[in-house]
Amino acid sequence: MDKLIDDELLVAQFQAGRQNAFDELMKRYKSKIFSYLLRSVRNYEDAEDITIEVFFKAYRALEGWQPKAKFSTWLYKIASNLAIDYHRAKARRPVYALDDTEIPETHLVATDLHSDPEKQLEEKERGILIREAVDQLSPKQKAVFMLSRYEGLQLKEVAETLDMAEGTVKIHLHRAVKRLQTLLRPLWENNEI
Amino acid sequence: MKFDGWSRDHDHRDGVPSLKGEGIMPKCKKSEGQAIDYASKLLPPAEEEPFEEHLKNCEDCTEAVASYTAVLELTNKAQEELVVPELALQNIEMNVYKRLAATQEQTLFSRIRAYFTNVGSPFGWYKTAAVSSVAIALIVTVLLIGNPFQPEMPLQLSEAQSADARIEQYRQQGIQRNLEEALITHHLRNDAWETESQLHRMKEQAQGTNWTKVADKHLQNLQSGNSTLQ
Numbered sequence: 198m199d200k201l202i203d204d205e206l207l208v209a210q211f212q213a214g215r216q217n218a219f220d221e222l223m224k225r226y227k228s229k230i231f232s233y234l235l236r237s238v239r240n241y242e243d244a245e246d247i248t249i250e251v252f253f254k255a256y257r258a259l260e261g262w263q264p265k266a267k268f269s270t271w272l273y274k275i276a277s278n279l280a281i282d283y284h285r286a287k288a289r290r291p292v293y294a295l296d297d298t299e300i301p302e303t304h305l306v307a308t309d310l311h312s313d314p315e316k317q318l319e320e321k322e323r324g325i326l327i328r329e330a331v332d333q334l335s336p337k338q339k340a341v342f343m344l345s346r347y348e349g350l351q352l353k354e355v356a357e358t359l360d361m362a363e364g365t366v367k368i369h370l371h372r373a374v375k376r377l378q379t380l381l382r383p384l385w386e387n388n389e390i
Numbered sequence: 391m392k393f394d395g396w397s398r399d400h401d402h403r404d405g406v407p408s409l410k411g412e413g414i415m416p417k418c419k420k421s422e423g424q425a426i427d428y429a430s431k432l433l434p435p436a437e438e439e440p441f442e443e444h445l446k447n448c449e450d451c452t453e454a455v456a457s458y459t460a461v462l463e464l465t466n467k468a469q470e471e472l473v474v475p476e477l478a479l480q481n482i483e484m485n486v487y488k489r490l491a492a493t494q495e496q497t498l499f500s501r502i503r504a505y506f507t508n509v510g511s512p513f514g515w516y517k518t519a520a521v522s523s524v525a526i527a528l529i530v531t532v533l534l535i536g537n538p539f540q541p542e543m544p545l546q547l548s549e550a551q552s553a554d555a556r557i558e559q560y561r562q563q564g565i566q567r568n569l570e571e572a573l574i575t576h577h578l579r580n581d582a583w584e585t586e587s588q589l590h591r592m593k594e595q596a597q598g599t600n601w602t603k604v605a606d607k608h609l610q611n612l613q614s615g616n617s618t619l620q
Contacts, residue, residue: 216552216555216556220483220556223482223483223486224483227479227482227483228474228479231474231478231479231482232472232474235472235474236469236472241475241478244478245478245482248482249482249485249486249489250489252482252483252486253486253489253490253493256486256490257490320471321471323468324467324468324471327464327465327467327468328468328469328472330465331465331468331469342465345430345432346430346462346465346466346469347466347469352432367423367427367432370426370430370432371422371423371426374426374429374430374458374461374462375422375426377461377465378457378458378461381461381464381465382457385460385464390464
């Protein structure tokens with residue numbers, strides 16, 4: 198299928214009964230949604246389960262979907278809401294804190310003969326410290342920061358995804374960056390990152 | 391990672407760490423909102439040039455932009471390191487359709503259960519009699535004159551049928567993918583043990599289809615030391 202076909206056209210095709218259109222939409226967005234959820238929930242299995250749930254919900258709701266916003270924004274909105282539900286449920290359960298120990302060290306596998314495992318380990322530890330800093334943002338700051346910085350959504354799209362005013366999104370983003378500056382600067386100055 | 395956002399040596403304040411960014415030193419008003427927007431590339435185009443002019447004469451803002459840029463570069467790099475495993479992505483579509491099919495089965499089951507629960511109510515038998523009569527009339531009609539809905543309605547799969555068809559489609563794709571992987575393992579890595587286990591996985595996945603014969607053939611060739619796996 199032509200990659201240039203708009204998402205909204207694919208949605209219209211699906212609504213007209215063409216199942217392949219939904220497959221194409223899943224193909225386009227599964228990696229993005231999975232990455233977004235992985236950053237949010239920090240666990241591969243849960244990210245996979247929620248990704249499946251996102252497309253399941255999208256499939257069920259797509260028949261009556263009206264293109265008021267972009268399809269991708271709508272999909273991120275479903276993912277964002279499910280991630281919030283996940284964090285709420287997890288907060289109610291007495292389980293261990295989110296940390297990178299749940300993430301397999303796939304990127305530590307030597308990819309070429311010149312790779313340095315010690316350096317890779319240092320990079321991993323540095324990555325953990327930085328991601329922990331991002332985790333210390335408030336839920337709204339983190340959601341805005343992730344959608345804007347990692348998913349490449351425009352402020353308007355972030356606002357639509359999170360049901361916020363654009364000005365509020367900007368305020369959360371400013372606070373997030375300032376908070377990260379406060380958290381990361383001492384680590385940088387102590388050579389920890 | 392190299393960037394000039396922060397100094398580790400605090401050399402710009404004669405050994406005293408800069409406290410800018412932490413709200414202690416008096417700062418230019420633009421060193422927060424506009425500096426963050428500039429570092430994040432979110433500053434409106436009309437404000438970009440005037441701010442760049444401002445940067446030439448404002449140490450606070452220059453330092454703030456460098457610092458925020460450093461923050462963003464660090465966080466970007468750390469997030470890029472999170473890798474989405476290709477294997478997890480391969481099964482997303484099939485699992486979505488499985489989830490849809492399971493929900494359909496549940497819905498059907500709930501309807502049947504609700505129906506039979508209802509039969510116990512005072513009006514249940516009337517309903518049963520009415521539904522049975524309609525069902526019998528429909529069956530007789532279909533037997534005598536063919537499917538009465540066929541000419542008017544285009545063939546359209548129901549959600550459940552569609553989900554089942556999709557599951558089968560993705561299962562077939564998974565079988566083929568496993569076979570391809572087994573062949574790649576055999577030809578490129580010459581790893582008989584891994585090839586065999588991949589073929590067994592494929593055979594297990596292919597139960598009830600002709601693909602099991604294909605798997606058996608390849609397994610036989612492999613066990614007899616025949617290198618002509620194709």
